Amino acid sequence: MSRWRPPPPRSTAIITRAGFDALKAELDHLWRELRPEVVKALAAAAAEGDRSENAEYTYRKKQLGEIDRRVRYLSKRIPSLKVAEGVPADRTAIFFGATFEIENTGSGETHVYRIVGPDETNARQGWISVDSPLARAALKKRVDEEFEAELPGGRARFLVVEVRYEA
Secondary structure, three states: OOOOOOOOOOOOOEEEHHHHHHHHHHHHHHHHHHHHHHHHHHHHHHOOOOOOOOHHHHHHHHHHHHHHHHHHHHHHHHHHOEEEOOOOOOOOEOOOOEEEEEEEOOOOOEEEEEEEOHHHOEOOOOEEEOOOHHHHHHOOOEOOOEEEEEEOOEEEEEEEEEEEEOO
16 A cells, blocks of 8 residues: 555635634744744754754754744745635625524534635634535525535535624
């Protein structure tokens, strides 16, 4: 068995204004604050001598690589993103940026989700990617409409209870 894996599908290059600002702030923090601190600590650890047995040097070198990898990703990703500003003209349907409540018609459980860009998803807050199966199935649905989505646990049927947009 080889290690080669096909590249993941390209994610949609759309983001909310708050998500875009957060990514820019993360890039700025990594480049201007965190990276210089790690470089100083790495230089101090390297000055201690034998690098092969220096745990601090090994740790800082790995940390610097992780920071550089994230900086490289963000500096390529940020210019390609399109910021979705404002709300759609039709506020009764689910589109990008919508917060919506759905009810699982099989179990009766309700869940609240918000459709955001792939770079700003957060499971704890209920922010799901526009590329997710649930978001794709929910797009353009209105209150009291039913839809089906193929989820990891199998096919599920949902009823849209509420749709709202943040100002």
